[in-house]
Amino acid sequence: MKTGKDKNTPDSEEQVNNLENIEKQDAAVENETIPADHQMPGVPTDELSKTEEELSEMKDKYLRLFSDFENFRRRTSKERLELMKSGGEDVMTALLPVMDDLERAKMAMENATDVNAVKEGLELVFGKLTNVLQQKGLKPMEAKGQPFDADLHEAITQTPAGDEMKGKVVDEIEKGYYLNDKVIRFAKVVIGA
Structure with a gap:
């Protein structure tokens, strides 16, 4: 038989019941979800609404920034495609007079009897072509x-x-x-x- 009481042993059935009730309440609190409209203890309502407004503004700024970036990306890609399509336009425009000269030389060669005149004509066209290409960086x-x-x-x-x-x-x-x-x-x- 024990004469001394153990500190961890409850004195009565009432204490055992109290301990069980406390454990049940703790478990219920851990499993409980807090509703969204529940006021957090210690946080004033005006501060909470101010924070919600800031969050809303930040979301709006984020959406606008994302939209601006998407528009910029589409516009840049469209400009790049247009540049690729018309990138050689200035070179082609510069070469058109040389093409005209070559056509005239071709027509002149059909009826030409003097080889030296044809040779001089071709040298002039070649010189013009060389000058145009050098102006374009070649x-x-x-x-x-x-x-x-x-x-x-x-x-x-x-x-x-x-x-x-x-x-x-x-x-x-x-x-x-x-x-x-x-x-x-x-x-x-x-x-x-």
Whole structure:
């Protein structure tokens, strides 16, 4: 038989019942959901409404910003497509007079008896074409006699050459071109070996 009481042991059935009731209330509170219109304790109503208004304003600003960005994206994509379609328009317009000259030269060649006159005409048209292309930024690449550079030249073959032409471009099969200092066609060359 015990003479002393354990501190954790309840004194009576009433205390046991009280403990069980407290545990049931705690479990009910944990499982309970708080309704949306329930006032939070310690938060004034005007502060809560002010916070809700700020949230509403921020949502509105976000939607407007998102809408503006979508409009900007669509407009930019449309402008890009239009630019791609008409990007070469200025070059084509500049080449039309050269095309007219070529047509006139073609008609003149049909009835021409003097080969030198035809040759001079073609040289004039070629000079005009070269000037138009240079105005638009096209520049021919000088490769013959230069050291071979893989960033500018495409080697087709090698040929035996003297010591002074070893590793240099001996012959140019196809001319290379720059457009505004960017290589748009590599020169096809023969390298001295």
